[in-house]
Amino acid sequence: MSHLDRDRLSELRRAFHRHPEPGWREFRTTARVVEELERIGVDEIAVGREALATDERMAVPPDSELADWRERARETGVRSDILERTDGGHTGVVAVLDQGDGPCLGLRVDLDAISMEESAESDHRPAAEGFRSEHDGYMHACGHDAHLAIALGTIGAVTESDFEGTLKVFFQPAEEISGGGKAMAESGYLDDVDYLLAVHVGLDHPTGEIVAGSDRPLAMAHVTATFEGASAHAGKAPNEGANAMQAAATAIQNAYAIPRHSDGMTRVNVGRIEGGCASNVIAEEVTIEAEVRGETTALMEYARTELERVLYAAAEMHDCDVSPRVISDSPSVDSHPALRDLIGNVAWTVEGVERVVPSYDLGVSEDATYLMQRVQDDGGLASYVLVGTDHPTNHHTPTFDVDERSLDIGVSLLTETALQLSRQRP
């Protein structure tokens, strides 16, 4: 804790908090990470295309949208050499710290924020203390700003520690839209990782509590579908149309009614809809955005397959066409018990930790699972670690905030875990 003390961690977190950027548009955030890494002096900094398998990116927004955010970043003084490396929405960084012979440890955090107007109320600390979002309509409301501070703090601490081996830190873009996990998993940088720790703060766990390994994150797929029918004059010749509106309504009703599954929980939601041109015209085109989830990857696949059947049959029923597309997805991967136990043991030694939960059913989706799966498929161990933090309101609400005391707990936990893994290598 000499290098990055508590105040420095808070300062870092607040700097990120003030500039929230949504998935694949984290141009400024990426640049800020790179500058910090340069300051610390890590051995390798892979940025954008270097840190991603381009073709595996999912849910990338339209070029115009990317261009707007990139321009915004440029205007606020982001270094042009870094901007250059993130062209076309290639945000994200992999930092490599080579400290000699020893295990290769991966750490995964995320860069992006969500689209939500942050509270300006005086009892919302970021507003009261002057680090509220400066990007209207966007907010770090899930704690990724804290993750970045913890990751950078950990790199700093590890450089000054006895850790022997390699530390790779994955600053993943587009977690909220499940867009970046797969692309980073396939970047090549994971190939030699022996242990991967993905880290998240909060999720209803208070400051002082550590969850050593989470299980059963919900596997998830985002699906979009456009019903294409034929327009007609709704008064004069309704029968001449092929009503995309009716097709969509039928699909929605039946999507929510996909049977519950005996193997565990599933979820279905249609969260966006838009279509038709006027009340007196049979709607030619209606687009829905849906998602399915499951406690296991198989359960999610079950729900996705059922959803697709519903979509096709609803289209057929109203003489429309539809081509459902999976926009992004993520599997369900459990933490490895051995790594989980080791982290649990380390946790008890960390100052400020009052409670260690060995295992916890995550119940949400997370595309860190793509990285975890990759490591475990190659014989490594992965764990999804929760660092408790008091948060006044739920994640993804306008008054979400973290307890900054949890930042150095996170740094200590990760640093000590690194050291422990370094020591115990066979």
Add this chain to the structure above:
Amino acid sequence: MSHLDRDRLSELRRAFHRHPEPGWREFRTTARVVEELERIGVDEIAVGREALATDERMAVPPDSELADWRERARETGVRSDILERTDGGHTGVVAVLDQGDGPCLGLRVDLDAISMEESAESDHRPAAEGFRSEHDGYMHACGHDAHLAIALGTIGAVTESDFEGTLKVFFQPAEEISGGGKAMAESGYLDDVDYLLAVHVGLDHPTGEIVAGSDRPLAMAHVTATFEGASAHAGKAPNEGANAMQAAATAIQNAYAIPRHSDGMTRVNVGRIEGGCASNVIAEEVTIEAEVRGETTALMEYARTELERVLYAAAEMHDCDVSPRVISDSPSVDSHPALRDLIGNVAWTVEGVERVVPSYDLGVSEDATYLMQRVQDDGGLASYVLVGTDHPTNHHTPTFDVDERSLDIGVSLLTETALQLSRQRP
């Protein structure tokens, strides 16, 4: 036909065709009409607020939308004194021609175009002959441009004729969205009208055919409704939301299933939908735009009442709120048999007329019915006259066009009818 010969009529129609403007945004069209009226020299030109009962306007678009079109009109050189009189979306004109003692005859035409991209194909005459729409995404695809030419031609012809009495021409805005009929009906200008002729071209009647009076236009109401629920995380706590998406889907399915009525045809359509914010959030708000129609006003009211019950019950089912609003409507009014017969007799005397249909079930909606109802309620006679015109494709399609030979048939029919009514007065 000395004053406005065929070429002049085509030229006028094409000028209007090149500059289509949607309802309540007919700033340029209004100005062009005023200029023509000034050229002809009519006795009174009421514009905008003078020609409308402001509070009875329906389906008026937002101010920003009005401002955009007004600015566009200004930029293309529309006279600022006329623009002044149409502020706040008060488009429309009433022209009064006072030719002494005699009956008061009203003529109603409409100003607005629809939002549709006009065909640029070479076999589409407006494209081939250079008068295709210059306003991208908007088009005179229902013949209102022809109506304007006919009306202006008729005023010219009447000024030069033996007609004794008063001719009032109602250039109504916002017919397509049923927004302007009621406001013009209540302007005061109809109070002394003895005979009202509303005129429309085409509707599948070929050049040379006249329908002396149409019956059973579909009464219509446009209804908008926003389902308001509560958002929730679709993966973590779907039960905590109140799902506006499900409410809307249930409403749509049941709206189309409103029972057919023994008294005659009804129509129901949900033509626009939009709502929700993301696939992983239970939708908090979904808005639909619907319409109901009926062969009689009572049938439309039946469908509207049923639709409202469906909307309220669908909201209740998913713990949402909804407040349906009627945006605009129009009644069903039949043509008066006596006036219809007179027009039919005149029609046979008009050069170019080959077939006269005494009566015809209109089968579409038309807010000219507000003006017709007003006149007939006051003891006057009204008829909805169709002037046949060959049209290559249906109304409201990108390749709609009219046969300009029908323009002077229309002018002759209306002028001769005026003369006939002038002569036969008791």
Add this chain to the structure above:
Amino acid sequence: MSHLDRDRLSELRRAFHRHPEPGWREFRTTARVVEELERIGVDEIAVGREALATDERMAVPPDSELADWRERARETGVRSDILERTDGGHTGVVAVLDQGDGPCLGLRVDLDAISMEESAESDHRPAAEGFRSEHDGYMHACGHDAHLAIALGTIGAVTESDFEGTLKVFFQPAEEISGGGKAMAESGYLDDVDYLLAVHVGLDHPTGEIVAGSDRPLAMAHVTATFEGASAHAGKAPNEGANAMQAAATAIQNAYAIPRHSDGMTRVNVGRIEGGCASNVIAEEVTIEAEVRGETTALMEYARTELERVLYAAAEMHDCDVSPRVISDSPSVDSHPALRDLIGNVAWTVEGVERVVPSYDLGVSEDATYLMQRVQDDGGLASYVLVGTDHPTNHHTPTFDVDERSLDIGVSLLTETALQLSRQRP
């Protein structure tokens, strides 16, 4: 009227009224008709199979059901030789009266009753005067009893008249379920019919009113469909089922929402449903009984085709099978104007007739249209004649009754029409 006076007509009608029998089960009614015909002494009496094209019968109930009614008829003393001729549900009679050279005139009436408990209230005349239905749960609630009396009265009157030609009377079974029309139309007996009169009483036309020819009966098809899925334990493994209940619900919702048609009225109804075995089992099988109608045969076919698409898509959506079957149907056929005019003229000469309506849109379905179509396809003329009768409540209600004064009006109208046709033959 010497042969069958008013009292005799009432007596006949009441005898039929007391013994209502549903479609294809009119064993006693058939026998009673045969006995009357024998008493009158007609030239040929074709019964059952002789009067029907067996393979064209539709909506025939199961054998056990037929056997029950036949047994009931036998127990009440129906002659066994007649019962013999109606085995297997071959009810119905064609009577042929040969009165020499002249046109061949057909008359069509119907035998069957409906399943409805007749009122026992003292203000219901059949109850008060002792001729209420003796078959619990069945009732002549549509006037077919009156049709039989009129037909038998007409045969009697014609035998005593100067009519020259052939009179064929078609006593058709199973009209209410649209089951018998086609089979009788294809019996061969219609092949030489020049003029066909189908007759119905009432339908909101009062005593003294005659409708010379009805138009636009609703074409109709009865459709049954069984959704076949797979059962599963609803608590333990709902996902293992293929839910026929959900398929049926989806189908019903979308069936009612089949688009209204620009060419005229359609109707859709799902009137019966049954399926599933217990609340804790995913339903394996659900059967619905539906009907579609249209103002024209084409409109009915449109609705039937759409219904079938809805059924198939709903099954597909829930991984079920379905095979819709048309149980019975009838086309829409208009009365021939020439025959209608002749009947209208005759009607004015009949005592008791106070009003003659030339033409009327029927608005209900009638499988007499099969016979009418057959005659008109062969170059003959057909008309569907309404004989007005005061009826206290609607057809198909427990207190329906006819005004017996209309019986001899019907007999006179038909007899005089026969004579007129006989006289005018070319």
Add this chain to the structure above:
Amino acid sequence: MSHLDRDRLSELRRAFHRHPEPGWREFRTTARVVEELERIGVDEIAVGREALATDERMAVPPDSELADWRERARETGVRSDILERTDGGHTGVVAVLDQGDGPCLGLRVDLDAISMEESAESDHRPAAEGFRSEHDGYMHACGHDAHLAIALGTIGAVTESDFEGTLKVFFQPAEEISGGGKAMAESGYLDDVDYLLAVHVGLDHPTGEIVAGSDRPLAMAHVTATFEGASAHAGKAPNEGANAMQAAATAIQNAYAIPRHSDGMTRVNVGRIEGGCASNVIAEEVTIEAEVRGETTALMEYARTELERVLYAAAEMHDCDVSPRVISDSPSVDSHPALRDLIGNVAWTVEGVERVVPSYDLGVSEDATYLMQRVQDDGGLASYVLVGTDHPTNHHTPTFDVDERSLDIGVSLLTETALQLSRQRP
């Protein structure tokens, strides 16, 4: 095992298997149990009304149905004195064995079978060995026949053992329809029970496996609802009806779409439907039978409340009435850890036991929970014990069968547990 050896247990089980009787109609089964108890010589045999709180019975079938099964029992020679005691569907028995001072131990088994045609295939042992169901359409397809043999075997074994205390055996009727649990729980016989063991065979656990205590049975409620609308002629005046068919379809679609709950699994099913009278009549009445379940009682209540809202809103949408009624229900109760541990320890000592599972999520519903809840509310301990048995196909299938080797494992486990509880009393 001297008293009731293996062959005797098989023989008993097969005798019950041959005469399956559904819930509240177990007249013969009750009598057979009583005769066995008399043979063993227990101290008290409470039958029917004596063993039940009459007013707490749920899902009792109509009197005529009860009378049919009672008559059938009488005809096959059931003793009339026992039949007398089960009049009005009061089946069920409580046996009390008083062996001096000591704890009061309860054992609960169930009497009823399900409605399912048993397989007659030669590879189905009951068919091959001559003990297939003799009641067409009914079958012991859930192992209750085995439960009865185990319970009677245990009573026999305990009488011959050193057990000191009281043993009460609850032979509960109507488990499959969740009808009998509450009535037996409130009979008074549970008031002094210190330990309650409910026992079930199979449920996918093989012979040799014991589950010491099951948790999270699904709380369940059966709900029936009749939509009452108004009939109308579907062709002539569909608008005059209030369509119960559409109401039911809307309800079904939305019932299955009740949101998944964050707290755990729920289930919804509509398993039966019937309604309407004919395809050409708007359906006046449609009845559905539904069930809801939840991993906890609260989750079931959530689903039940949501279902009721759906039902009311669907009725309102189509102008119908509906009054949902809960026919039967059962709570979710977990096994007590202390009792579970004791049973687990005993299980390892039983011959034939190869695997002991401490705890298992049941995942189905069971109204034994009413008895368990009653005991635990009074300070006693309860456990739901599974005795593994190989079964060739799933429970509730026509080829379900048990491995009779599991019968004496069950007897031994229960007898040894009784002894252990007797010994350890404080």
